[in-house]
Amino acid sequence: MQYLCTFARMPISLLEHIISQSFVSVKKIEVIVPSEDLQEYIDSFYVFPCCALSDILAYNDGTPMLAFLPTAEDSVELEYNHVISSFNSGWFSTRSFSRMSIRLFGQVPHLLIVRFKPASFYRLLALNARHFNTRPFWNLESVLGDADALLKDMQQCAGSGTKIQLIETYFRGVILAEKNSNRLLDEAIHYIRQHKGTLSIGELKSHLGVNYKWLERNFSEAMGMTPKQYSSLQRFINAYTAFLIQKDLVGVTANSGYSDTNHFIKDFKKYTGETPMQYLHGKYY
Numbered sequence: 597m598q599y600l601c602t603f604a605r606m607p608i609s610l611l612e613h614i615i616s617q618s619f620v621s622v623k624k625i626e627v628i629v630p631s632e633d634l635q636e637y638i639d640s641f642y643v644f645p646c647c648a649l650s651d652i653l654a655y656n657d658g659t660p661m662l663a664f665l666p667t668a669e670d671s672v673e674l675e676y677n678h679v680i681s682s683f684n685s686g687w688f689s690t691r692s693f694s695r696m697s698i699r700l701f702g703q704v705p706h707l708l709i710v711r712f713k714p715a716s717f718y719r720l721l722a723l724n725a726r727h728f729n730t731r732p733f734w735n736l737e738s739v740l741g742d743a744d745a746l747l748k749d750m751q752q753c754a755g756s757g758t759k760i761q762l763i764e765t766y767f768r769g770v771i772l773a774e775k776n777s778n779r780l781l782d783e784a785i786h787y788i789r790q791h792k793g794t795l796s797i798g799e800l801k802s803h804l805g806v807n808y809k810w811l812e813r814n815f816s817e818a819m820g821m822t823p824k825q826y827s828s829l830q831r832f833i834n835a836y837t838a839f840l841i842q843k844d845l846v847g848v849t850a851n852s853g854y855s856d857t858n859h860f861i862k863d864f865k866k867y868t869g870e871t872p873m874q875y876l877h878g879k880y881y
Contacts, residue, residue, distance in 0.1 A: 626756065631764055637720055638767070639711040643756045660690045660717045660728075662736065664708040664759065668751045673699040676732045685747045688734045690714075690725070708756055710763060720770060722813055740766075742807035773810065780804055781818050784811065788823070793831030794853030797824055832863045839864075845872055 626643035629635075639659065664686040665672065671684050718725045721739065728734065736743045746766045750759045773780070787803055788795070800823060801811050815823045835852035842848055845857055854860040864872050 628756075628760055634764055634767060637713060637716045637771075638764075639713050641756075641760050641763075642709040642711070643706050644709055645706045660688070660712040660714055662686060662688050662710040662712075662739070664710075664747075664750065665704060666706065666708075666751075668748075670704050674733050675699075681733070683733075683735055685743075685751070686736050688728075688736060688739045689732060690728050706756075708759055720767075720774060722817075741809035773806065780806060781814060784815060784823065785819075785826075788827050788830055792834040792852070793827040793829065795827070797827070800827075828863075832867060835860060836864070836867070839872060840876075843876060 624645045628641040628643070630638040630641065665684070668684065671682060672687065673680050673682050674687065675681075714725070717723075723739065728739075736747065740746065746762060749762050753759050753762065784800060784804055787800060797808065797811075801808050804811065812822055815821075815826070819826055821829075831853050835848055835854065838852065839845065839848045845860070849857045849860045852860070854863075861871055864870070864875070868875050870878065
């Protein structure tokens with residue numbers, strides 16, 4: 597069964613009651629205050645029944661908002677400027693655009709909506725607020741990055757209370773990661789150097805216990821290059837040093853993590869402007 601709901605990211609009836617703090621006239625709206633340790637980041641949770649959508653006006657007042665659908669079978673179509681995009685699980689938005697409509701598919705009894713405190717939200721997730729104001733809606737992965745595990749756990753829970761607990765646990769982990777970011781970046785650099793740039797990025801993020809988007813974003817901000825670029829540089833530096841000592845092109849290539857000698861020669865020329873043999877000839881002869 598399809599429910600056609602013409603509201604842009606948030607029903608106007610819900611927004612009106614959020615602003616006025618008057619929930620008496622819409623008795624089925626459930627408001628949950630976040631745990632004290634998260635109130636710096638999360639404004640409130642709202643369980644909004646879809647059956648209460650009787651108006652067509654839609655609006656978002658500029659507050660970052662996540663909307664979660666109840667089950668994995670539920671989906672939503674969001675239309676803006678005659679372009680339709682489909683999402684499962686939910687979506688993110690932060691501002692209003694005109695001529696927006698949303699079509700919910702499946703028997704969707706309610707939406708779980710999370711409103712955040714803007715400055716704290718963007719700082720916590722290291723997001724560019726201007727970037728996210730360029731479009732009316734985004735998928736959850738654009739904001740949360742590693743949302744798959746969270747969404748899977750939420751979709752296995754029947755009650756909104758348990759889902760809210762999962763969301764809070766997720767953001768506590770993000771807060772902890774933010775506080776520990778310098779320590780983790782120091783460990784990332786050490787681990788890459790320890791392995792002389794030969795380990796994969798998958799091995800690195802597994803060792804650190806972080807997702808790739810977090811690693812790339814924070815590493816790039818701190819180092820001015822991605823973890824992959826830094827690993828490649830470390831690999832070449834170690835291979836270059838070994839080659840000057842051993843003068844064994846094939847042996848150094850094999851022991852330095854390069855797929856073949858051509859790859860090492862390409863890197864060598866990139867960094868020195870010469871092939872390994874040209875470089876040796878100019879250096880020693």
